[in-house]
Amino acid sequence: MSSELDSGSQLGVLYYCPCSGCMRTTDAPVKASKQKREFAELAEECRAPLDISTQEQLAVLRTWPIEKLYYCDDCSEVRCPHCVIEEPAGYHCPNCTFDVPTASVRSEKNSCARNCFHCPVCTHVLVVVVVESTQGDGGQSCSVLSCAVCMWDSREIGWEFETSTGISAQIERMRTGGPAVKEYASLLDYWRTVQRTASATAAGNHGLTSSASFKHRLTSAGLHGSTTSVDSLPPYKAACYVDSGAELTEDFKALEDANMIPFNGDPRTKEPQRVRLHMKLSRRCRMCHHILIKPESKAHNSRFKIQLLAANFLPTITFPNTLPAPKARGSLLEHLNTTPLRVGSTAPVVLRFTNPLYTEMDVSVDVGELDAAQTDVLAPRFTLPPFAELWEYDEDEDDSSLASPSASSSGRGSGKRGIIHQHGNQIAIQLDVTPRAQTQKLTIPLCITCTHLDDMAEMDTSDTSTPRRIVNTFWAYVSLGMVN
Amino acid sequence: MGRLHLAPQALVCKNTILEGDIRIGNGTVVHIDASIIAKNGPIIIGSNNIISDRVRIINNHATPLVIGDNNQIETDAVIEGRGIGHKNVVQVRGKVVGTSTLGNNCVVGVMCETEPAENVPDNTILFGNPQSRRTRSDNNAEYLEVHNKHLQYVHEMLPRYNAIIGAE
Numbered sequence: 001m002s003s004e005l006d007s008g009s010q011l012g013v014l015y016y017c018p019c020s021g022c023m024r025t026t027d028a029p030v031k032a033s034k035q036k037r038e039f040a041e042l043a044e045e046c047r048a049p050l051d052i053s054t055q056e057q058l059a060v061l062r063t064w065p066i067e068k069l070y071y072c073d074d075c076s077e078v079r080c081p082h083c084v085i086e087e088p089a090g091y092h093c094p095n096c097t098f099d100v101p102t103a104s105v106r107s108e109k110n111s112c113a114r115n116c117f118h119c120p121v122c123t124h125v126l127v128v129v130v131v132e133s134t135q136g137d138g139g140q141s142c143s144v145l146s147c148a149v150c151m152w153d154s155r156e157i158g159w160e161f162e163t164s165t166g167i168s169a170q171i172e173r174m175r176t177g178g179p180a181v182k183e184y185a186s187l188l189d190y191w192r193t194v195q196r197t198a199s200a201t202a203a204g205n206h207g208l209t210s211s212a213s214f215k216h217r218l219t220s221a222g223l224h225g226s227t228t229s230v231d232s233l234p235p236y237k238a239a240c241y242v243d244s245g246a247e248l249t250e251d252f253k254a255l256e257d258a259n260m261i262p263f264n265g266d267p268r269t270k271e272p273q274r275v276r277l278h279m280k281l282s283r284r285c286r287m288c289h290h291i292l293i294k295p296e297s298k299a300h301n302s303r304f305k306i307q308l309l310a311a312n313f314l315p316t317i318t319f320p321n322t323l324p325a326p327k328a329r330g331s332l333l334e335h336l337n338t339t340p341l342r343v344g345s346t347a348p349v350v351l352r353f354t355n356p357l358y359t360e361m362d363v364s365v366d367v368g369e370l371d372a373a374q375t376d377v378l379a380p381r382f383t384l385p386p387f388a389e390l391w392e393y394d395e396d397e398d399d400s401s402l403a404s405p406s407a408s409s410s411g412r413g414s415g416k417r418g419i420i421h422q423h424g425n426q427i428a429i430q431l432d433v434t435p436r437a438q439t440q441k442l443t444i445p446l447c448i449t450c451t452h453l454d455d456m457a458e459m460d461t462s463d464t465s466t467p468r469r470i471v472n473t474f475w476a477y478v479s480l481g482m483v484n
Numbered sequence: 485m486g487r488l489h490l491a492p493q494a495l496v497c498k499n500t501i502l503e504g505d506i507r508i509g510n511g512t513v514v515h516i517d518a519s520i521i522a523k524n525g526p527i528i529i530g531s532n533n534i535i536s537d538r539v540r541i542i543n544n545h546a547t548p549l550v551i552g553d554n555n556q557i558e559t560d561a562v563i564e565g566r567g568i569g570h571k572n573v574v575q576v577r578g579k580v581v582g583t584s585t586l587g588n589n590c591v592v593g594v595m596c597e598t599e600p601a602e603n604v605p606d607n608t609i610l611f612g613n614p615q616s617r618r619t620r621s622d623n624n625a626e627y628l629e630v631h632n633k634h635l636q637y638v639h640e641m642l643p644r645y646n647a648i649i650g651a652e
Contacts, residue, residue: 121618122611122612122616131626132625132626149593149611149612150593150609150611150612150618151591151609151611151618151620151622152618153621153622155621155622156621
């Protein structure tokens with residue numbers, strides 16, 4: 001239940017990432033070690049790196065719910081979305097979910113090359129529909145693009161297609177079939193012929209330059225005779241346009257009055273736009289370039305090949321509402337975390353830590369300095385059991401010291417003071433919070449240090465004696481809501 | 485009390501709420517859970533309409549509420565105005581409110597409403613959120629073919645699974 005810190009929710013836990021967010025990778029090793037040192041100093045002095053009560057805007061940039069954080073197991077460090085490098089892992093059309101090969105992305109200008117278009121009126125995606133044709137003799141069927149929401153039709157701009165597939169290709173052909181393009185093509189042909197005859201005669205005048213041109217001259221001389229020259233070629237005949245010089249000058253004079261020119265705007269805004277392609281991104285650690293997230297490149301497959309999330313390496317901190325009671329009682333511990341906070345009175349706050357690893361994790365919780373409230377962590381050091389199948393867990397050891405802060409745990413059962421509940425790989429601990437001042441949002445910084453033994457065997461080293469210890473220290477900002 | 489005139493080919497489910505003076509034309513289908521409540525004035529429904537489930541057709545005015553032919557009124561729509569014409573589509577949760585009327589060939593889009601007191605002209609399409617409107621440029625020629633197929637299908641299948649008024 002680690003909810004995002006927005007104005008609506010009361011309780012939440014945010015994790016702080018100490019990166020600077022804009023580190024160049026060449027400076028990375030130097031800056032990283034410096035940051036680590038500074039961070040360690042802060043942790044020792046229990047000074048929170050970010051005063052979240054006064055720097056809320058900055059908090060958005062630096063603190064994250066644990067769902068948004070990654071973890072580099074090479075560097076053994078948390079990575080936030082600012083300190084990862086994103087790169088595309090695949091391109092697809094969001095409408096037809098067609099996987100576009102990387103080579104075609106550039107040539108199709110990052111748009112879908114098939115039948116996917118946006119309606120120019122309401123921007124919904126258009127559907128290809130077979131209708132009766134309005135041109136030619138009625139009764140012929142043709143395909144048009146139509147919008148199901150606003151009932152727009154591509155017949156309104158005169159687009160009718162012969163087949164219902166490959167609409168993009170038909171549009172390209174329509175665009176290139178205009179008279180201007182045809183004229184240009186025939187002009188090009190004509191001048192190429194002129195150039196060929198000109199170079200042939202020129203080569204003939206200057207003597208042989210190569211055997212290829214010699215052969216060409218021989219064959220052309222054989223076909224056309226030696227009288228071919230540039231002057232004897234017929235003049236160019238316009239393929240599409242009619243030469244009407246006199247009329248043109250009249251039109252030109254009329255256009256001098258610029259106000260008369262009708263402005264219809266960009267015709268492309270009335271035309272359907274192609275659907276833009278979407279990317280799937282993979283993420284790498286900015287320091288060591290280890291891949292943290294690698295999705296399947298196929299569009300329809302939403303799994304991940306590699307998925308290194310912070311929640312899989314760091315304990316998740318949540319606010320439980322109810323906890324199953326110890327077996328002896330057979331009831332629920334209810335209404336946890338519902339005590340309203342008032343200045344001067346001590347309220348119990350229950351936090352639950354969940355261990356995602358397959359090894360034991362030693363956790364120590366220290367409170368950062370805070371003027372707004374005094375917090376007592378009743379269980380500052382505890383060990384989280386590893387994650388295993390439910391039936392492997394031993395009997396629960398429960399210790400309820402929740403009744404009131406004054407009636408401490410000394411009365412009941414075994415178990416450490418401050419640990420409310422223990423089940424499987426989760427431990428719920430109690431903090432006693434005494435606010436000192438009224439505030440809209442009381443946020444407590446906690447410095448959490450997790451230590452576990454690395455159970456992955458090192459491949460390159462032959463040192464099998466002691467597995468290495470991995471220590472992760474991070475700050476978590478726990479929001480408790482309003483204080484009256 | 486109210487009188488219900490059902491044309492011989494009309495198909496009205498038993499699990500509907502029908503109150504007041506109601507006349508339903510040939511071929512019209514009224515699905516389950518629809519309410520046709522003629523509170524103050526009568527409701528006259530034409531032929532070959534498809535009135536889907538949970539539709540509320542309520543006449544609070546003294547004048548008759550007239551629904552034309554070949555209309556399709558989709559799920560959870562509300563018709564409270566003075567009437568609609570022919571070949572209209574009122575889409576899911578669309579509303580004709582107040583004293584408004586719809587012309588012919590109109591489409592009231594999903595969750596769209598008419599103004600409280602307007603006569604929506606023919607061929608108008610209400611769509612989008614925020615709502616806007618435009619005029620359709622085709623003549624709605626392809627509508628009848630699909631509509632008749634829909635009608636045919638419903639006439640075949642609905643009596644197999646629902647109790648129908650008038651069926652013995």
